[in-house]
Amino acid sequence: MRIISFALALALLGAPGDGRENAHTITERALAAMGVARDARQVRSLRAEVKLVNAHLMDSDHPEPPHLLDFGEGTVSDDFVLGASLTEMRTTTATGSVVEASALNVGELVQSVVVYDGRPQPPHGLAAAPNWDLSNPIRALKAALAAPDLQLEDVASVRGVSVHVVSFVRGEVRVRLFLSDETNLPIVVESEMALRGDIAWRPRGDLIDRTEFSNWNLVSGLRYPFQWDMSRNGVPLRTTMITALQVDPPLDPAKFSPSEAARAELDFPGRRDTDDLPLGRPDRPIAEISPGVVQIPGGWYVTLVRQSDGVVVIDAPISNGYSAKVIAEASRRFPGLPIKAVITTTSFGWHFAGLREYAARGIPIYLLDRNGALVRNVLTAPHRLDPDSLARHGVTFKLHLVAGRTVIGEGDNQLVVYPIRRGTGQMLMTYIPSTRMLHTAEMVQPLGPAGEMLFPESLLEIDQAVRDAGISVETIIGMHMSPTPWRRVSEAVRRES
Template identity: 35%
Template sequence: MFAMAVLTIALQAAPAPRPAPPADPAAGVLLRKALSAQGGEEKLRAIKAVRWSATGYRNMLEQSERPEGPYIVEHQVVSDVHDHERGRQRSVTESTINPMGKFTTGFIADKSTAMRLAGEARSPGTAEMVTLSRETLALSPERLLLTALDAPDVRVAPAVTMQSVPQDVVRFSLDGAPVTIFLDRYTHLPTAMDYAGPLARAGYWRFLGDTVVRTSYSFWWIGKGGVKMPLQWDITRNGQPEGSWAIGTLSLDTPATEAELQITPEIRAAFAALPAPVAPGDMPFGSTRQPPVDLAPGIVLVPGPWNVAFVRQDDGVVIIEAPISSGYAAKSIAEARRRFPDLPVKAVVTTSDSWPHLAGVREYVAAGIPIYHLDINAPILKRVIAAPYTSRPDALQRKPRKAILRPVSGATTLGTGANRMVIYPLHGEVSERQMMIWFPEHRLLYGSDPFQGGGERGYSFPQAVSEVTDAAAREGLKPERFFMMHIGPTPWSELAKSIAGAAQLDGPDGK
C-alpha cells in the first residue's frame, strides 16, 4: 500500500550523490521548495529506513452490495518497514471482516524476490509484489518529492484548486505511467498524489482497465530531525473511496533488521522457479482439474475460477456470465462457437454488479452481442464499458462500438423450447444487485453469487441462502437442482438444511 509511509528514519553520515538537475527548471524550483518545507533535501536523502504502523479501513469495492455505497468494510492494522538503503519492504496487514473473522497477510520483498506471509506460513510471492514494493518505496511520502526531482521528465503542469486551496502541480513518469503531485501553494507540502501505473492497478483493479489512484495527505507531523510526515492517507481509485489510514505508532530512529526482512534461501529458489505471470487477458479458459459438466442437453457448465455456462437455444447460444477480463470473455465466446458452430452467440447474461461477473462485458460490446443485466446495475456497467483501456487495449478500445444493453426489471423470458430461460431479479438485501435464471423444463436454477461454500462446511451467508429460496418461492418456482458462479450442480434441498442450521444459532460466530 504505497500511500502509507512514515516512520523509522535513520540518517546516513554522508549525502547521496546528486542527480542531474531536472529538465524543467520551474519544476525543480517547486520541488525544492516542497523539500525544504518537509525538512530539507539533505535530510530526506539521508533516510535509510522508515517504520510505521497504522489503523484504518478499506472499503471492499470489489465485494460490496452497491457500487455507490455504503460499502462492506475491512478494518485493518498495517505495519510496514521501508528499507531504502537496500530497497526492501516488509508489509503486514491484520484484517477483520465481520462476520468472516480475522486474518493476517503480508509480504517481504527486495529488488528481485518476494515472500508471501499468511499468519505464520511462508511461501513464494509474485513478480507483481516485487514491482509494487519498488513503487511503494519510490512513492512513499519520505521519498515522493525526491523521486519527482530525480525523474528526467519532471515538468510543471497547470495549477488547480483542490480542497479550496490553490495547488501547484508537477508531473513525471514512473514505470511508464504518469505521477501527478499537487503542492499546497501556501505550505508547499504535498496535498495529494495521483498515479496510474502497476501499483494503481493492483488486485482486482487490474481487470478493469486504466486506473488512477489518488492519495490525499493530511495530519502533518514533525518527526525527529525536523522531518515532516503526513499521518493520515485517504485513498480513492477512479474516484471511488477505497479507504483511510492513520499512523498510530511512529519510530524515527530504529533501523531495519535482517530478521524482519529476511527471505529464506528455500523461498528464493521456489520464487525463481515460478512460471512467468499470466496477464488477465491471457488466463486459460476453464479448468484443467474440472471438466465441463452437461447440466441438461444443450446446457453446459464450464468450471473455473469463475464459472461460465453455455445454453443452446434454437436461434443461438446464450452465455451466462462475462467474468474476469476482455481476453477471458473472448475465449468464452470462441468456446461457445466451437461447441455450437452452427449457431450465433445471441446474448450474454451478467447477473451481478460484482467485478467477476462483468469485467468481460466489453468484449461482448465489441462483438455486438446483447447484454442482459439487472436494471439498477446499468451505471456500473456503463462505467466499465466507457472506461479507457489505453494501458492494455482490448477489442473495444481498438474499435469503439455502442453497447446493446437489455435491462431486466422483472421476469424476462429469453428464448423458447426446451432450454428457454426466465430471468428474475433476486430483490434481496445481500443479493440486491443480483439475478437468478430459471430453466422451467429442467427445474434447474442458476443463483448468481450471493453465497459460496457448500458440503460439510455449509454456506457462507445463510441470509443470502434464504434470499435465493425466498425469491424462488415468490416467483412460484420449484427447483430440483441449482448451480452458481462458484458452486456446481447441487440438490435444492441442501439450501433448506443450511437455513435450518443457521436458525439454531444466535450469530455468525457459531454461538
C-alpha cells in the same frame, strides 16, 4: 528594456529550461521541508504502526458509497535503500473473517502470505501495482527528482491551499505532485495508470489514484503525515492512520528478500496480464452437466447453454482474454451456433471483468436493471493506456435491463431470468424449467472448511426469491458451485432460522 521584457515573457510562458529548473527546485524544497535532503541527511528506513480502513469498491451490497469496510492494524516498514516495503496486518473483514497477512513489495513483485481465519494459505508472488510506491511522499518526491521529464504545471489550489503542481511519467504511470506554497510540503500525490494484472480493476480502464496527506507530525527531525486518504477515480478507497513512527529503525534483511518461488510466479500466465489466464482449472474439467448445458469451473464459473438458435453464456468474469477463450470453447462444443446473449448476474467487479469482449462483438447483454449505470460506466470507461477491442472499434453495445421475469429462447433449454428483489445485493437468478436447474449467481457458496454453505443471509434471500417466483428447483449451480441439490439450501436456512 527589450531583453528584460523577452526574459519576462519566457518566464511567464514557462520556457522549457526554466520550467524544468523550477520543477526541480520546488520538488527539492518539498523534500527538504520534510527533513530529507538528496545529498545530506537521508532517511534510510521507517517503521509505522498503523490502523486502516479499506472500502469494498468491488463487492459491496451496492456499487455506490457507502461501501462495506474492512478494519486493520499492524505495521508498515519501508527500506528506502533496498526500495522495498513490508506491510504486516491483521484485518477484520466486512464478513467477520480475520485475515493475518504480510505483503512485501519489491520492484514489480509483491510477495503475499495470508492466514485466513486461522487457515494458512499458500504464499503467492503477484504483480505489484505500478504505482505501489508513489503514495509514499518520500518515494514520490525522490521519483520526481529522478525523472528526466519532470515539469512544472500551473499553480493550483487544494482545499483552499495554493500549490505548485509538478508532473512526470514513469513507465506507463503519469504522476502529479501537489506541493504547498505555504509549507512546501506535499499535499497530494496523484497517479494515472491501468492495472493489467488486476481482474477487478482492469476493465475500469484508465484509473486515477489520489492520496491526500494530513495530520503532519515531527518525529526525530522528520516531518511526516500521520493520515493518508486514498481515492480511486474519485471514490474513497483507503484511509491509513499512523499511531507511532520510528525513523531509521533496524530492519531484518531476511524479511525484505522475496523467495525465488515468489519471483518465479511472476512468469505464471495471468500474473502480469489477466488476458493470459488459462480457461478453466486443471483439477475440475469442463463438463456437460445436463444436455446442452456446459459448466466451465474456475475462480469464477462460466456456464454455456445451447439453444436452437444460439448459445447463451451465463457470466463474463476475469478478463476480455478469458471471455475470448470462453467464446472459442462454445464454438468448439457447439459448431455453427453463434453466441446469442450473455447474462451478467451480479454487480461485483470480478464477475463482469470480461464483459467488454462480448460488447465489442455486438453480443446482447442481459443484466439487472439496477446494475445498468454500473455496467454502462464500465463499457464506456476510457482505455487510452490499455486499449482493448471495445476501445479500438467503438461498437454500440446492446443492453437488456431485466426488471421482471424475462424469457430467453424456447425449447428444452429455455431460460427464465429473475431479479432477486428481496436480496440485499444486486443479483439475477437464471432458471432452466426443463431440468429444474437454477443458476444462483453468488447467492450460494459452499466454500466453508467442510464444504458448508456460507452467508446464511444470502441463503435466506435465494430461498425467498425461489418462493416468490413460484418455481420448482431440484439442482443449483452458480459462480462458485458445481451441481448441488437445492435441498442443501433449505436445510441450511432451517438451521439458521
